[in-house]
Amino acid sequence: MSDDIILGPNQYGKAEVRVVRINRDTPVHEIQDLNVTSLLRGDFADTFLTGDNAKVLATDTQKNTVYAFAKSQGIRTPEEFLLALARHFVEYPEVEGGRWSAESYPWERISVNGSAHEHSFVKSKQEIRTAAVTVEDGVEYVLGGFKELTVLKSTGSEFHGFPRDEYTTLPETHDRIMATDISTRWLYTDHTALTSADFDVIYAQVKQAVLEQFASVHSASLQQTLYAAGQSVLRAVPQIEDIRFAMPNNHHYVVDLSPFGLDNPNEVFEAGDRPYGLMNASVTRASAREKPEAWKWIAGFN
Numbered sequence: 672m673s674d675d676i677i678l679g680p681n682q683y684g685k686a687e688v689r690v691v692r693i694n695r696d697t698p699v700h701e702i703q704d705l706n707v708t709s710l711l712r713g714d715f716a717d718t719f720l721t722g723d724n725a726k727v728l729a730t731d732t733q734k735n736t737v738y739a740f741a742k743s744q745g746i747r748t749p750e751e752f753l754l755a756l757a758r759h760f761v762e763y764p765e766v767e768g769g770r771w772s773a774e775s776y777p778w779e780r781i782s783v784n785g786s787a788h789e790h791s792f793v794k795s796k797q798e799i800r801t802a803a804v805t806v807e808d809g810v811e812y813v814l815g816g817f818k819e820l821t822v823l824k825s826t827g828s829e830f831h832g833f834p835r836d837e838y839t840t841l842p843e844t845h846d847r848i849m850a851t852d853i854s855t856r857w858l859y860t861d862h863t864a865l866t867s868a869d870f871d872v873i874y875a876q877v878k879q880a881v882l883e884q885f886a887s888v889h890s891a892s893l894q895q896t897l898y899a900a901g902q903s904v905l906r907a908v909p910q911i912e913d914i915r916f917a918m919p920n921n922h923h924y925v926v927d928l929s930p931f932g933l934d935n936p937n938e939v940f941e942a943g944d945r946p947y948g949l950m951n952a953s954v955t956r957a958s959a960r961e962k963p964e965a966w967k968w969i970a971g972f973n
């Protein structure tokens with residue numbers, strides 16, 4: 672009896688390969704600390720359908736390749752490292768494309784008597800940098816990004832003018848705390864023209880533009896702040912054509928202190944945990960073709 676079940680889109684590989692690369696070419700060491708995932712797409716139906724592994728490049732081999740490339744190519748930026756891996760793996764005849772992605776954890780030099788130490792570091796997490804390279808139909812797509820950049824402003828945020836129905840209890844506010852953990856990914860238009868320095872420079876430009884907008888926009892909604900941040904990035908960085916955000920609204924509730932005979936003009940808050948508002952949007956150049964290939968299976972951004 673035949674049925675109508677088929678194998679749909681698929682990929683496989685090694686997730687979360689933790690690689691730390693020290694560059695010791697001079698006494699001033701450099702560190703790159705990545706969490707790399709390699710996922711291959713291509714002529715791999717056999718192993719799913721029958722368990723025939725003749726075409727399967729083992730996930731263990733993919734992991735080893737990450738470590739070997741960290742030595743032989745070095746890691747200048749996450750984006751460049753992932754591009755090198757992608758270009759290597761697509762050389763295999765059964766590999767039609769794939770996704771190579773990374774998180775990058777920041778370390779800064781320990782300061783000793785006011786000087787940056789040569790080989791001692793302290794983890795300096797404000798945010799986690801992310802990168803992803805996708806190859807589909809011979810085209811490379813490069814996403815930069817970061818996640819978990821936690822920000823708060825203690826005034827300069829309002830929320831009112833929303834419709835009220837029988838379930839609405841939220842009071843209108845003209846002064847509130849606004850707080851969020853910014854996650855963003857952006858698509859490079861022409862990554863082939865970028866050098867490693869540019870990837871780092873653009874990363875810093877994006878982060879600065881996003882932070883500046885968060886601080887300086889007098890916000891009528893978190894959605895407005897999100898769009899302003901995206902607009903500012905696209906104006907500042909011509910190499911980016913699409914930037915997407917996920918922003919939870921980390922609510923802060925004014926505590927009612929009147930039972931204790933105390934007033935509370937936005938000074939004491941209960942930091943909410945769950946539930947939280949959640950804003951997702953992409954901000955793009957109207958002239959740019961949509962590129963769903965770059966975003967497919969990027970959780971929360973597609």
Ligand SMILES: O=c1[nH]c(=O)c2[nH]c(=O)[nH]c2[nH]1
Nearest residue numbers: 830841891892893894920948
């Ligand atoms: O910035 C906000 N946007 C909303 O859509 C919303 N909804 C809500 O309850 N509070 C807020 N705040």
